[in-house]
Amino acid sequence: MKLYDFAPAPSPRRVRIFLAEKGLTIPTVQVDLRAGEQMRPEFAKINPWRTVPALELDDGTVISEASACCRYIEEIHPEPALLGRTPKEKAVIAMWDHHCEVEGFLAGAEALRNEVKGMSGRALPGPVGYEQIPALAERGRARVRHFLTELDERLAAVPYVAGEAFSIADITAFVVVEFAGWVKLAPAEEAVALRRWLDGMRARPSAKA
Ligand SMILES: N[C@@H](CCC(=O)N[C@@H](CS)C(=O)NCC(=O)O)C(=O)O
Numbered sequence: 230m231k232l233y234d235f236a237p238a239p240s241p242r243r244v245r246i247f248l249a250e251k252g253l254t255i256p257t258v259q260v261d262l263r264a265g266e267q268m269r270p271e272f273a274k275i276n277p278w279r280t281v282p283a284l285e286l287d288d289g290t291v292i293s294e295a296s297a298c299c300r301y302i303e304e305i306h307p308e309p310a311l312l313g314r315t316p317k318e319k320a321v322i323a324m325w326d327h328h329c330e331v332e333g334f335l336a337g338a339e340a341l342r343n344e345v346k347g348m349s350g351r352a353l354p355g356p357v358g359y360e361q362i363p364a365l366a367e368r369g370r371a372r373v374r375h376f377l378t379e380l381d382e383r384l385a386a387v388p389y390v391a392g393e394a395f396s397i398a399d400i401t402a403f404v405v406v407e408f409a410g411w412v413k414l415a416p417a418e419e420a421v422a423l424r425r426w427l428d429g430m431r432a433r434p435s436a437k438a
Pocket residue numbers: 238239240241262267279280281282293294295296351353354355
């Protein structure tokens with residue numbers, strides 16, 4: 230098994246943190262997104278969606294999408310359980326993880342990719358070169374602000390994003406909060422619960438992944 234990765238990018242970081250929480254180390258292949266290596270025909274053969282992470286199994290199967298990579302890893306290394314154990318836990322964790330991905334991560338990507346000059350003609354990842362829409366950058370920023378407020382409210386009520394136990398939803402939310410810094414958005418001073426949780430996340434050894 231090997232991971233197609235790009236160290237500075239947030240999506241593969243979700244998988245790296247997940248692996249670290251499992252105590253696993255696997256070989257990685259760096260795909261330099263800044264140099265456009267994801268667009269090379271060699272990589273297109275591995276992942277036609279031209280994104281990282283992509284997990285290549287020993288039989289040649291390639292699993293793209295960070296959440297799917299994590300699902301596979303959980304299935305083959307169930308401990309510690311990060312996707313839940315009971316039907317209820319699994320569904321609640323999946324709900325929060327998906328919410329953090331769609332309302333947090335994709336909002337951040339919307340802000341960044343529609344704003345940064347270097348991403349002109351790259352407003353969405355993938356093989357199609359979509360142009361930037363500046364209004365979407367504004368909307369993305371508003372969505373990230375809302376997400377951070379909502380996350381603070383959630384973490385004022387429960388210790389971890391999906392409830393009582395650490396899970397993949399914390400990993401996704403953590404990557405989102407750090408990614409928000411790329412568009413100069415951070416938890417507000419008064420977001421005490423979010424800041425406390427963030428300190429805990431940063432103190433975990435997996436945060437270095
Ligand atoms: N939904 C995908 C998103 C992957 C994604 O957007 N990856 C970015 C890096 S964070 C990428 O590969 N970008 C390539 C590009 O911008 O051309 C996942 O969760 O894996």
